Amino acid sequence: MPEAAESVFVSYVGADRAWAEWVAWHLREAGHRVELDVWDWRTGDNFVERMDHALGRATAVVALFSSSYFDRARWTREEWTSAVARRRRLVPLTIEPLDGGEVPDILAAVIRKDLHGLDEQAAITALREAVAGPTGPLTAPPFPGTTGAAAPSVDAGGVRPRLPGGAGLPEVWNVPRRNPHFIGREATMTRVREALLAGRQAVVQALHGLGGIGKTQLVLEYAHRFASQYDTVWWIDAEQADQIPVHYTELAARLGIAAPGAGTGHTTRTLIEHLRTRERWLIVLDNADEPGAFETLLPTGPGHVLITSRNPGWKDLVPSHGLDVFPRGDSVAYLTTRIPDIATQQADSLADGLGDLPLALAQAAGVITTGMTPDRYRRLLNDKTTRLMANGAPPGYPAHLAATVDIATARLSNAHPQATELLRLAAFLGPDPIPTAWLETTVGRLATLTVDPDDFMWPQSALQHLSRSGLARVDHETFQVHRLTQAIVRDHTGEADATAAEDDVTTLLTAIAPSDAVDPVGWPTWAALTSHLTADLHTAAQHPPLHETLIRAARYLCVSGQSRAARDLTAALHPLWINALGEDHPDTLGIAQYLGHATTDLGTDAAARHIIEDTLERRRRVLGPDHPDTLNSANDLAITLDNLGEYEQARRLHEDTIKHRRRILGPDHPGTLTSANNLATALFGLGEYEQARGMHEDTLERRRRVLGPDHPETLTSANNLATALFGLGEYEQARG
CATH class of the missing domain: 3.40.50.300 (P-loop containing nucleotide triphosphate hydrolases)
Structure with missing residues (x-):
């Protein structure tokens, strides 16, 4: 290695990778130690750490200046600013013509070397001189009296990169x-x-x-x-x-x-x-x-x-x-580049509505830049999806999205009608992955799917055709149809077929829903199910068989700690059901109960109190004071009163509720044990530690026997008993 060898880090943007490879190869051939991310860093490495270490080792940072290099969203900004801060020698090489305003002022005085516009031999000379200082000729000068022969071609297989852009496009x-x-x-x-x-x-x-x-x-x-x-x-x-x-x-x-x-x-x-x-x-x-x-x-x-x-x-x-849809960051970067003055938040909302699909983003940018505001486009996207997606094909795409989907579905319908039926059903579900096990579980109960009972390969055969057509993404456990494809398929489905598909979705979701929303064993199913239940709440509100499932979904969200999601779901459903069913309908009151729950969990107890008191009063009048649902609301109100500091009133309501629950439900019913736990907690808050301890011990023993030792409510009782023991000074017992 020559005495003047440098330890070089090459800083570039992804679009200029060909230049980076060419520069790195020739600097290594000249004897320099060169670090290039795509050659030297492994998959899984921490990019920031590798960049920091590389800059720490480098004696020179070769920066490939292009119009993209100074984009604020690029990591190159961190690279060249770090090089300047560490006082590393910065070697700027311009690989395309730059306007004066593109280079930051702090770099304007740094001498740059132009590589663009040179033939390869001249570019190699310029590169080596930029890093190591002027050198002599790299090849023998041709005899002045004759025309030199053409340079031999470079190695096969791409071992030696060519000068990017040096010879224009291939012949x-x-x-x-x-x-x-x-x-x-x-x-x-x-x-x-x-x-x-x-x-x-x-x-x-x-x-x-x-x-x-x-x-x-x-x-x-x-x-x-x-x-x-x-x-x-x-x-x-x-x-x-x-x-x-x-x-x-x-x-x-x-x-x-x-x-x-x-x-x-x-x-x-x-x-x-x-x-x-x-x-x-x-x-x-x-x-x-x-x-x-x-x-x-x-x-x-x-x-x-x-x-x-x-x-x-x-x-x-x-x-x-x-290839998947864009990461959200790329979607936002695309929209903010294409659409002047669009706010980042607007771009994020628009990308979300378009499902980050590149073709849809390109179409949206084309429409918005010709006279529509981003907010109006986003609003229209909710109910005019197909018309928007039929509005012109962006340059570089053969057709707009609506035509692309129509062509694919027409071919599918002609060749594989079973796959078309499955696509139509999926279009009326949510845009999240759909477990194929759901189809296997409900086969024979879905009227819109024509399935031979002896076809043991269904639904895999139908999914295979959906995947090959590019209308769904399929893996070994789930399949997924993009939200815009769903909207286009729905819009092109006749009224009778749409009604039948909605009925089948109702059958499917009610059949899949676990009966217990509290037991964590069912939570993975609830997690997959909830997004499909909530995809179109207006439609769901019109299907009474889904109401009980939606109420259990709200309970699942509450008990699993997803309070904001629970509040959003219940706050959307409550007015819909008031309009459709009336304020006193049991389903309306059921969703109101979990609206109060979620509001309490989010820390807004005063607002929750109003909701819970109203629900309790209506349930007492409609269902009677001893109905289990009425007692649920009484329990909720007692908890809220306790949270608001009205301890004596909360205690009296807890005592009244547990008395009714013991008489109606029995001493070991989960609802009765919930009241016992809550009363014991209220007693502890009032300083009645011994009485609280006794109730917590009894509740824990019963929950272990009824629910099992690992149930969340059993563990809650164990934690509350430990707290009571600590309050009594029994620290070792509390610790154990």
């Missing part, structure tokens, strides 16, 4: 125009690039995901970003597999290897054989949805193949990457 190139609004996906881009560089033989990578997820946009960005690393880049619309030989024949003609008069089959074989002996080529098969049709059509050799598909079946044939 053989038919890629569509770059999307100027592409954003995000850097982690996926990195995984794809690393996988393609992992071997010297043909490397095939497939990206699969829902329609509108941005598969084509990611591959399009890859092709443009790394164009300089290829001699040939050929883009093929692969939706019709039988047309691939025609596209291969076009490529063969561009490469000059197509024999005159030869058929497409012969020319395809000639092309595949030719690519086996060539290097630096990229074939893109866009929208290749039938993996089985490509067995003999995938090129081999030291080049790259990228496939986009809705069909996850590619993962059985080639390495694949499943």
